[in-house]
Structure formats: structure tokens, C-alpha cells
Amino acid sequence: MSDLLAARSQMGVSLAFHIVFAVVGIAMPVMMVVAERRWRVTGQAIYLELAKRWARGTAILFAVGAVSGTVLSFELGLLWPGFMRFAGSIIGMPFSLEGFAFFTEAIFLGVYLYGWDRISPRAHLGAGVAVAASGTASGIFVVLANAWMNAPTGFQLVDGRVVNVDPIAAMASPAAFPQALHMTLAAYAAAGFGVAGIHAFFPLKDPANAFHRRALEIALIVGAPAAVLRPVSGDLSAHHLARDQPVKLAAAEALFTTQHGAPLTIGGWPDPAAGETRFAIEIPYALSLLAFHDPHAEVKGLDTVAPELWPNVRAVHFSFDLMVAVGTYLALVALWAAWLAWRRNDLAHHRGLMRAVVLATPMGFLAVEAGWMVTELGRQPWVIHGVLRTRDAVTPMPGLVVPFVTFTLLYCFLGVIVCWLLYRQILRST
Amino acid sequence: MSLADVLAGIIFVALNGYALLGGADFGGGVWGLLASGPRKQRHRELIAEAIGPVWEANHVWLILAVVLLFTCFPPAFARLGTLLHIPLSLVLIGIVLRGSAFTFWRYGGAEDEELRHWGVTFAIASLITPLLLGTTVGAIAAGAVGDGGRGMGDGFVATYVRPWLNPFTLSVGLFALIAFAFLAAVYLTLEAREQELEDDFRRRALGAGVALFCAAALALLLSRGYAPPMREGLILAAWAVPLHLLTAACAVTALAALWVRRWRLARVAAAAQVSLILWGWAFGQYPYVIPPDLTIADAAAPAATLRLALGAVALGALVLFPSLAYLFRIFKHGQPSSGIPDP
Numbered sequence: 001m002s003d004l005l006a007a008r009s010q011m012g013v014s015l016a017f018h019i020v021f022a023v024v025g026i027a028m029p030v031m032m033v034v035a036e037r038r039w040r041v042t043g044q045a046i047y048l049e050l051a052k053r054w055a056r057g058t059a060i061l062f063a064v065g066a067v068s069g070t071v072l073s074f075e076l077g078l079l080w081p082g083f084m085r086f087a088g089s090i091i092g093m094p095f096s097l098e099g100f101a102f103f104t105e106a107i108f109l110g111v112y113l114y115g116w117d118r119i120s121p122r123a124h125l126g127a128g129v130a131v132a133a134s135g136t137a138s139g140i141f142v143v144l145a146n147a148w149m150n151a152p153t154g155f156q157l158v159d160g161r162v163v164n165v166d167p168i169a170a171m172a173s174p175a176a177f178p179q180a181l182h183m184t185l186a187a188y189a190a191a192g193f194g195v196a197g198i199h200a201f202f203p204l205k206d207p208a209n210a211f212h213r214r215a216l217e218i219a220l221i222v223g224a225p226a227a228v229l230r231p232v233s234g235d236l237s238a239h240h241l242a243r244d245q246p247v248k249l250a251a252a253e254a255l256f257t258t259q260h261g262a263p264l265t266i267g268g269w270p271d272p273a274a275g276e277t278r279f280a281i282e283i284p285y286a287l288s289l290l291a292f293h294d295p296h297a298e299v300k301g302l303d304t305v306a307p308e309l310w311p312n313v314r315a316v317h318f319s320f321d322l323m324v325a326v327g328t329y330l331a332l333v334a335l336w337a338a339w340l341a342w343r344r345n346d347l348a349h350h351r352g353l354m355r356a357v358v359l360a361t362p363m364g365f366l367a368v369e370a371g372w373m374v375t376e377l378g379r380q381p382w383v384i385h386g387v388l389r390t391r392d393a394v395t396p397m398p399g400l401v402v403p404f405v406t407f408t409l410l411y412c413f414l415g416v417i418v419c420w421l422l423y424r425q426i427l428r429s430t
Numbered sequence: 431m432s433l434a435d436v437l438a439g440i441i442f443v444a445l446n447g448y449a450l451l452g453g454a455d456f457g458g459g460v461w462g463l464l465a466s467g468p469r470k471q472r473h474r475e476l477i478a479e480a481i482g483p484v485w486e487a488n489h490v491w492l493i494l495a496v497v498l499l500f501t502c503f504p505p506a507f508a509r510l511g512t513l514l515h516i517p518l519s520l521v522l523i524g525i526v527l528r529g530s531a532f533t534f535w536r537y538g539g540a541e542d543e544e545l546r547h548w549g550v551t552f553a554i555a556s557l558i559t560p561l562l563l564g565t566t567v568g569a570i571a572a573g574a575v576g577d578g579g580r581g582m583g584d585g586f587v588a589t590y591v592r593p594w595l596n597p598f599t600l601s602v603g604l605f606a607l608i609a610f611a612f613l614a615a616v617y618l619t620l621e622a623r624e625q626e627l628e629d630d631f632r633r634r635a636l637g638a639g640v641a642l643f644c645a646a647a648l649a650l651l652l653s654r655g656y657a658p659p660m661r662e663g664l665i666l667a668a669w670a671v672p673l674h675l676l677t678a679a680c681a682v683t684a685l686a687a688l689w690v691r692r693w694r695l696a697r698v699a700a701a702a703q704v705s706l707i708l709w710g711w712a713f714g715q716y717p718y719v720i721p722p723d724l725t726i727a728d729a730a731a732p733a734a735t736l737r738l739a740l741g742a743v744a745l746g747a748l749v750l751f752p753s754l755a756y757l758f759r760i761f762k763h764g765q766p767s768s769g770i771p772d773p
Contacts, residue, residue: 056537063533066486067526073496074522077511084500085508089731092501093738099490099497100746106486107753111760114483118760130753165732397515397590410523414530421534 004391006400007079010407012376014072016369017411021065022142023368025105026135026184027191027222028058032112033128034218040121050215052116053425054195059113060421064414066106071407079400082393083383086162090155091148093167098141105134139187140180147175150375151244152384178240179375182233185226186371189330190364192223197361198426203348204358213348216357220347223364224334230327235290242291245385246300248378251313252320253287254280255301262287262299267321270313275303277317311380319373326363326370333360433740434730437502438719440743441495442712448491449708450613450701453606455485457614459528459556460607461634462549469626474549477614478536480621483761485532487754489525501739503729506719510566513575517562517594524559528552557607564606568599568649571711572657573721598649598656605645609704612638616684616700620693632688635696639685646707659721663714673713677706 001009032054039047073095077084108130115124148154154170155162196219202212241249249255254270254277255262264287268280285295292299302310333356340347347353383390458477465473500507511518535548569575574593593599615635622628653661664670684699715721719729730736 059537060533063486064530066489067529070489070493070496070525071522073493074511074518077500077507078515078518079511081508081512084511085504088500088504088507089502089735092497092504092731092735093742095497096494096501096739096742097746099494100742100750103487103490103494103746103750104753106490107750107757110483110487110757115760165734167735167738395512395515397512398586403515403519406519406523410526414526417530417534421537 001401001404003398003400004394006404007394008390010400010404011075011079013404013408013411014068014075015372015376017415018065018068018072019368019372020365021061021068022139023187023190023365024058024061024194025065026132026139026187028054028061028195029109029112029128029132029135030188030222031192031195031218032058033125033132034221035214036125036128038214038218040125046211046214050211050218055113057422057425058109060418062109064418066102068411069102078403079395080383080393081395083388086388086393087149087384090152090162090165090167090170091145094141094144094148094171098138098145101134101138101141105131105138108134136184136187139184143180143183144171144173144176146375147179148173149384150179150248150379151175151240152387157387174244175240178233178237182230182237182371183368185230185233186364186368188226189223189230189327190368192219192221192226193330193333193357193360193364194223194362195219196223197358200348200354200357204351204354207346207349216348220334220337220357223330224337227327227330227334227364228338231331234324234327238290239292242299245378247302247305247309248311248316248374249291250300250302250304251311251316251378252374253299254313254317255287255299257303258298258301260288260298261285261296262291262301264290265317268317270317272302272307272310272313309381311378316374316378319370319377323367323370323374326367330360330363330367333357432727432730433733433736434502434726435717437498437730437736437739437743438726440740441498441502442709444491444495444498446705446708448488448495449609449704451484451488452491453560453610453704454613454617455481455488456528456556456560456607457610457612458618459532459553460560460611461614461618461631463553463557467630469630472627473630476618476622476627478532480618481532482536484757485529487757489529498739498743502731502736503719503726504731506724506729509575509720509724510570513590514566514569514594516590517566517569521559521562521566524555524562528555528559531555560607560610561600561603564603565594565599567606567711568602568657569594570720571602571660571715572598572653573659573715574599574657575720576722596656598652601645601649601652605642605649608638608642608645609707612642613700613704616688616693616696619688620697628691628693632691635688635700636685639681639688639700643681660711660714664710667714669713670710673706673710677703677710680706 032051035047035051035054038044039051108127111119111127112124112131115127119127148170151173152170153173154166154168156164196216199212199215199219202209203216206212238249241252253262254265254268256270256272256275256277261284263282263284265277266281266283268277270277288297288299289295291297302313333353336356337347337353340350340353379385381389381391383393458481462474462477465471496507531548531551535546535552572593574596612635615631615638618631619628619635622631650661680699680703684696684703687693687696687699717725717727719726731739
């Protein structure tokens with residue numbers, strides 16, 4: 001394994017691990033606060049129990065998110081000193097703001113978790129709201145930094161030197177809004193359906209269990225609207241990609257040749273050497289329609305750049321299809337649940353829906369992981385799109401396979417432990 | 431004083447915050463590991479109660495220092511990440527294990543015997559992490575993280591290992607470990623609600639205070655061979671003598687206050703002592719961010735970035751300090767905190 005590949009793998013594993021906890025850290029506090037608020041309003045003890053259980057889960061997951069996030073902030077320098085030397089002054093700002101947002105989140109999570117009998121009910125609920133708000137803010141700040149890597153703005157290159165740095169303009173990259181919106185919705189959808197799926201498992205056996213019914217209700221209120229809105233934000237992202245990152249879109253859609261009235265390619269086996277995708281389902285004009293809202297618009301293919309500037313087409317295309325597939329599934333389940341709720345059906349007694357929600361448990365996280373694969377793999381070979389190559393940013397230190405294997409083992413170990421702890425928490429609730 | 435100097439100072443304030451708060455949490459883990467005698471279990475409970483509500487917030491001081499460092503001084507961050515890759519990676523593993531083990535231990539369902547293992551993991555990680563953090567500080571202070579690692583010879587070991595793994599850096603690591611343990615013991619005298627526990631941590635604090643003095647002497651002795659620039663900066667500079675006197679006065683005050691059981695005074699004096707030592711290091715290597723060649727001015731980001739970073743810090747501080755004050759007012763006053771009661 002080359003050092004570059006080891007560094008990329010270590011960064012990939014660290015991000016893939018951290019993002020699960022980051023997503024939960026963004027959306028879980030919202031559910032926790034809703035449950036507490038319902039307890040304060042209705043006085044039903046079941047909501048208090050729910051808020052406390054979710055707070056326990058949040059405590060475990062937030063801690064792992066905090067430490068794995070620390071690892072990432074250091075890894076920027078440990079693995080990519082070339083990137084930091086180039087980009088630190090341009091894109092450090094959202095990271096610094098994220099630092100403060102994360103600080104606020106950590107403070108108020110401490111207040112929330114340990115302050116049940118210390119502060120007034122209003123202050124306690126306020127602390128929960130502060131956790132939820134700052135969690136969402138820190139997620140958005142980090143995504144802004146990533147958006148800049150995809151569509152860099154806010155500086156000029158003169159003779160290879162960075163001049164006229166404008167950190168505010170760098171935060172307002174064209175990718176910033178679509179990415180931040182899409183990711184925030186994805187976080188709510190993933191965590192909402194993750195929690196809903198766990199609690200939907202029990203009504204299948206015992207539909208009268210009030211605890212799980214209430215939990216399911218709140219989780220769906222958080223997850224379902226986001227899942228329905230996500231295709232809309234995805235459409236915004238597609239527009240942006242077609243305009244500003246055409247190579248990534250071409251790889252995601254396995255579109256080798258630039259064409260008018262481009263078809264949407266689903267599945268198949270992209271063959272970069274031959275420049276074609278075999279065995280795929282093609283929907284005529286659909287890609288032009290999605291990318292530009294015009295069935296005859298020209299969509300740029302991979303042929304607009306030299307093959308050495310292509311990302312790994314297969315990986316990006318399959319990740320993209322996976323993201324769209326699971327995202328669509330969640331949106332449909334959300335609509336189904338909304339329809340049944342509107343018709344005043346009892347959701348917990350609806351076995352078909354409960355099965356579908358149980359199946360949805362991992363789907364949101366799968367969508368998040370696959371979406372980041374598209375974003376990150378689709379940008380290669382660049383670390384800063386069109387400006388700095390990944391291979392020029394990597395550390396000169398040799399033997400990077402050692403830290404890669406070490407951190408991978410560490411994260412596998414932690415992942416197993418967290419699953420086991422959560423499993424026990426959930427089992428105890430029956 | 432330039433804008434870059436101000437931001438370097440702010441980053442150092444964050445590091446100072448991490449040492450006083452996050453450092454003490456590490457120190458708590460050390461005392462958990464060393465707990466013995468009839469009150470062993472109560473020691474561990476007290477430590478966990480003291481750390482529980484605040485450790486995440488204490489930890490973020492480090493993140494704040496890191497993000498501000500790479501925003502304002504990118505070349506310094508890049509060089510530290512490259513040349514200190516190994517110890518910093520080990521520090522990270524320690525941080526990951528410590529944080530998650532603590533949470534698993536406290537939230538995994540405390541009644542379980544098997545979860546005690548997490549307490550042990552937490553404690554061991556608390557021991558190793560400060561040691562390695564100290565060695566990285568030692569390497570920087572000694573001027574060993576110089577221009578691309580030159581000056582230490584060629585090859586992997588000379589570039590990536592020897593700068594941070596030598597008797598001097600290890601003595602600094604030991605010093606950091608003992609300083610954190612000292613702080614933790616002093617703070618715990620205040621957290622303890624029973625005379626017996628107060629006495630236990632008073633004894634430990636006094637012992638650690640003396641050990642800290644020995645570790646400082648050892649580091650000073652070894653600096654002769656390994657860190658001559660640091661030695662000259664700290665001893666020959668005009669400001670050094672009053673600083674040393676002040677540090678010594680704080681150290682004596684802390685120990686005397688412990689002796690006469692004035693816990694609050696001891697806490698203030700101990701925190702001041704450790705802070706002054708840190709600022710001694712900072713002034714000792716000023717104007718270098720990484721001696722012997724990278725100055726604050728050379729490493730600084732463009733003025734536009736620095737101005738915005740300062741604005742962000744000012745804005746962040748407006749949110750941060752009242753929130754922190756709130757957190758500490760709730761939990762570091764009055765009765766021990768209860769955690770989440772079992773539903």
C-alpha cells in the first residue's frame with residue numbers, strides 16, 4: 001500500500017467513523033428536547049423516561065464523536081500538512097467557528113446531562129435547545145470548509161503563491177449552501193429513522209407498549225420531514241455540480257461523453273478504459289432534465305478532462321446510486337407514514353409500516369456515508385478542486401500504513417463496544 | 431506587539447486553559463489508577479463525579495487551540511504535524527481511549543462489574559497521554575522541531591523519532607504528568623465532602639507538589655545538553671528572574687495553603703504556578719512559534735485572516751465565557767452532582 005493510499009484510507013476511515021456520531025450529535029438532542037418538552041407540558045412520566053434514555057444514548061455517542069472529531073482536526077496536519085500550509089489561512093475560519101460552536105455544545109450538554117435536579121425546568125430545557133442549535137451550527141461550519149475544497153473561492157493564485165485571501169468569500173463558496181442544507185437534512189433523516197427503526201421493532205411484538213409508541217412518534221417527527229425534503233436539496237446539489245463540478249457529476253452518473261439530452265444511468269458496469277457503461281438502465285433525457293431542468297441541455301461528460309484527472313468512476317457511480325436508492329426509500333417511507341397519520345391510522349399497529357421503518361434503521365447512515373463517498377472520491381485527484389492535488393498535500397513521513405492500521409483497529413474496537421452498549425441500553429428498556 | 435503576537439497569545443491562553451482544566455481531568459485519571467487503601471472506591475467515585483459534567487468542555491480547549499493554530503499559523507501546524515506525527519498520533523489514541531472509556535464506564539450502566547475495566551482503561555490512557563503531550567512540548571521547546579528536522583541528522587529516526595524521544599523530552603513529559611496530577615489532587619481537596627477524603631487528597635497534593643519540584647530540577651539539569659536555546663532564553667533573559675520568583679512564590683503558597691487546609695487558596699496558587707511555568711516556556715521561545723527558525727511573524731497567515739480570527743475569538747468569547755461560568759457555577763459549587771438518575 002502506498003503512503004498516499006494509506007493516508008487517504010486513514011482519513012476516509014476517520015471521517016466515515018466520525019460522521020455517524022456527528023450526525024447523531026446533531027439530531028439526537030432535538031428528539032431529547034422534544035421529549036422533555038412533552039413531559040413538561042403533559043406531565044406524562046413516560047416522556048421524562050424517554051428524554052433520560054435518549055440523553056444517556058446521546059452522552060455515549062457525543063463523547064465518541066468529540067474524541068473522533070479531535071482526531072480529525074489533528075489528522076489535517078498529521079496526514080495533509082501540504083493542504084494545511086496552503087489552505088489554513090483561507091479556510092481556517094469555519095473551523096475556528098466550529099470550535100466555538102462545539103465548545104458551546106459540550107458545555108450545555110454537561111449542563112443538560114448532569115443538571116436535571118440542579119437548575120429550573122426552563123433553564124434545563126434551554127440547555128437542551130442550546131445543545132441542539134450549536135450541534136447543528138458546528139455541523140454546518142465543517143461542511144462549509146469541505147464545500148470550499150470542492151469549489152474554492154476567496155483567494156487568488158499568483159505565481160503559485162496565495163494572495164488576496166478573503167476568508168468570508170471562502171466560506172461563501174458556491175457549494176456551501178447546497179452542501180450544508182443537504183447534509184443537515186441528511187443528519188436529521190439518518191438519526192430520526194435510526195431511532196425510529198429501533199423503536200419500531202418493539203410494536204411488531206407489542207403494539208400497545210406506550211413507551212415505544214411515543215418514541216417512534218417523536219423520532220418520525222424529526223426524521224420524516226427531512227427525508228422528504230432531502231430530494232429537493234439533492235436537486236440543488238445536482239444543479240451546483242452540473243455548473244461548478246461537472247467531472248464529479250459525470251463520474252456519479254457514469255457519463256463518459258458530453259451530450260445534449262443526456263440520459264440518467266442507473267447501475268451498470270462503468271468501463272473507464274472503453275469509455276462506456278454496460279448493462280445499465282438508461283432513462284432518456286432524465287439527466288439533462290435533473291441537472292438543468294431542460295431535457296435538451298448539454299451535460300458535460302468525463303471527456304472534458306484528461307483521464308488522469310478522472311476520479312474512480314465505478315466507486316463514485318455506485319456510491320451515488322446507493323445514496324439515491326436509500327434516500328428514495330426513506331422519502332417514500334416518510335410519505336407513507338405521513339399519509340397513514342393523516343388518515344388517522346394508528347402507526348404502531350400498522351405492521352407493514354413498522355416493518356418498513358425497522359428496515360430503514362441503517363438506511364439514513366448508509367445514505368450519509370455513500371453521499372460523502374461521492375463528494376470526496378468524486379473530487380479526486382484533487383484535494384482542492386482544480387488547485388492542489390491530493391498527492392501534493394500528503395505528509396512526507398513514510399510508513400503511513402502503520403497509523404492507518406492502528407486507527408482502523410481502534411475504531412473497529414470502539415464501534416463494536418458502542419453497538420454493544422447501545423444494544424444493552426435498548427434491551428433494558430423492554 | 432503585532433496582531434500575530436496577539437493571536438499567538440490567545441492560542442496560548444487556550445493551551446493554558448487546557449492544561450489547567452483538561453490537564454486536571456487527566457490527573458484525576460492518574461489518581462484513579464493509583465487509588466489504594468480502604469477508601470479506594472470512594473476516591474474513584476469522587477473523581478468521576480468531579481470530571482463528569484465538565485470533561486467534554488475542558489477537552490474543547492485543545493480543539494480550540496488547534497483550530498486557531500492552523501488558521502493563524504498554518505506553516506507551524508503543518509510542520510508540527512509532519513515532524514511530531516508519531517507522538518501526536520499516540521496522544522490522539524490516548525485521548526480517544528480516555529474519553530470513550532470514561533463515558534462507557536459512567537453511562538454503560540454503572541452497576542456492572544465488567545464496566546470497571548473501562549475505569550482501568552480510562553486511568554491508563556490518562557497516564558500515557560500527558561506524558562506524550564509533555565514530550566511534544568519538550569521537543570518544541572528544545573528547538574528540535576527545526577527546519578524540516580535538520581540538525582538532528584538524516585534518516586527516519588533522526589527526523590521523526592529523536593526530536594521527541596530523548597531524556598530531556600521525557601523529563602518534560604514526566605513534569606507534565608506530575609503537574610496534572612498535582613492540579614487534580616489540589617482541586618479534589620475542594621470537591622471532597624468528607625474529612626477523610628480531603629486528607630487523602632491533601633497528602634497526595636503535597637507529595638505531588640514536592641515531586642513536581644524534583645521533576646523541574648531534572649528537566650533543568652537535562653536541558654543543559656539537550657535544549658541550550660531554551661535554557662538561555664529562560665535563564666539569561668531580563669524578565670526571567672522575576673518570573674521565577676513569582677512562580678516559586680506561587681508554589682510555596684500552594685504547598686503552605688495545603689498544609690493549613692486553605693483549599694481555595696491552594697487551588698488558586700497551584701493554577702497560577704502551573705500557568706506561570708507555561709508562560710515561562712512561551713516567553714522563553716518568543717518570538718519563535720517553533721524555534722529555532724520559525725517566528726510568529728513568518729508563520730502568520732495574511733492580515734485579513736488574522737483580523738477575522740480575532741473577531742471570531744471576540745464573538746466566541748462573548749458566548750463562551752458566560753456559558754463556562756454558568757457550567758462551573760452549577761457544578762463546582764454546592765453538592766456533588768448526581769448524573770442522570772436511573773429512570
